[in-house]
Amino acid sequence: KAGVTQTPRYLIKTRGQQVTLSCSPISGHRSVSWYQQTPGQGLQFLFEYFSETQRNKGNFPGRFSGRQFSNSRSEMNVSTLELGDSALYLCASSHGLAALPRETQYFGPGTRLLVL
Amino acid sequence: AQSVTQLDSQVPVFEEAPVELRCNYSSSVSVYLFWYVQYPNQGLQLLLKYLSGSTLVKGINGFEAEFNKSQTSFHLRKPSVHISDTAEYFCAVTPNRDDKIIFGKGTRLHILP
Numbered sequence: 001k002a003g004v005t006q007t008p009r010y011l012i013k014t015r016g017q018q019v020t021l022s023c024s025p026i027s028g029h030r031s032v033s034w035y036q037q038t039p040g041q042g043l044q045f046l047f048e049y050f051s052e053t054q055r056n057k058g059n060f061p062g063r064f065s066g067r068q069f070s071n072s073r074s075e076m077n078v079s080t081l082e083l084g085d086s087a088l089y090l091c092a093s094s095h096g097l098a099a100l101p102r103e104t105q106y107f108g109p110g111t112r113l114l115v116l
Numbered sequence: 117a118q119s120v121t122q123l124d125s126q127v128p129v130f131e132e133a134p135v136e137l138r139c140n141y142s143s144s145v146s147v148y149l150f151w152y153v154q155y156p157n158q159g160l161q162l163l164l165k166y167l168s169g170s171t172l173v174k175g176i177n178g179f180e181a182e183f184n185k186s187q188t189s190f191h192l193r194k195p196s197v198h199i200s201d202t203a204e205y206f207c208a209v210t211p212n213r214d215d216k217i218i219f220g221k222g223t224r225l226h227i228l229p
Contacts, residue, residue, distance in 0.1 A: 004159070035219075041221070042220065042222050043160075043219035044219075045216045045217065056215070056216045058216065090160065092159075098210075098216070099148070099215050099217055101168075102167075104165075105160075105162070107160040107161065108159050109157070109158055109159045110159055
């Protein structure tokens with residue numbers, strides 16, 4: 001069974017631009033969660049989608065948005081990029097909601113975004 | 117609000133020596149606890165998790181962790197580390213099953229030859 005895939009793996013953008021990241025979950029998984037990883041803040045939760053609905057949201061500005069398609073693939077969009085958005089963006093998938101006790105999240109390798 | 121504190125940002129240890137990575141959490145409700153590992157240039161992988169029952173949890177790669185409710189701790193241990201254990205380790209908590217998972221800032225484990 002294929003793992004979680006994320007595209008692109010690396011991305012360079014300039015301030016003010018927007019970016020869209022993609023995540024394909026493991027087949028049969030209906031939940032996709034997104035995280036931002038930086039050296040200073042560690043892993044911070046962005047949002048979780050389950051069956052095309054946003055179920056949880058972290059403390060990020062409205063410039064960060066996401067969506068999930070009927071095939072469970074998910075996209076994350078960041079508009080008006082800032083230098084501080086440079087980070088590794090990880091997505092993770094699970095059968096059900098990630099915080100359910102019997103669930104296990106499987107992480108993708110991440111997309112490394114550099115904002116210049 | 118729930119939080120997770122990993123007390124050491126970096127831990128150096130000699131190969132074949134034991135190691136303990138410390139994790140403390142704060143929560144007013146019952147929690148589920150996790151340890152994840154991130155190898156260089158890879159995503160996170162679940163090492164082990166505590167849901168309920170026995171406070172000693174065994175995971176993959178010879179790691180184990182002990183849940184201590186009175187000290188609100190969930191420390192990760194391995195009796196003998198290998199060079200391949202070089203990675204960053206994250207402790208995580210979820211306070212209830214409908215909430216998000218909160219991660220600590222990670223501990224880098226450096227294995228010295």
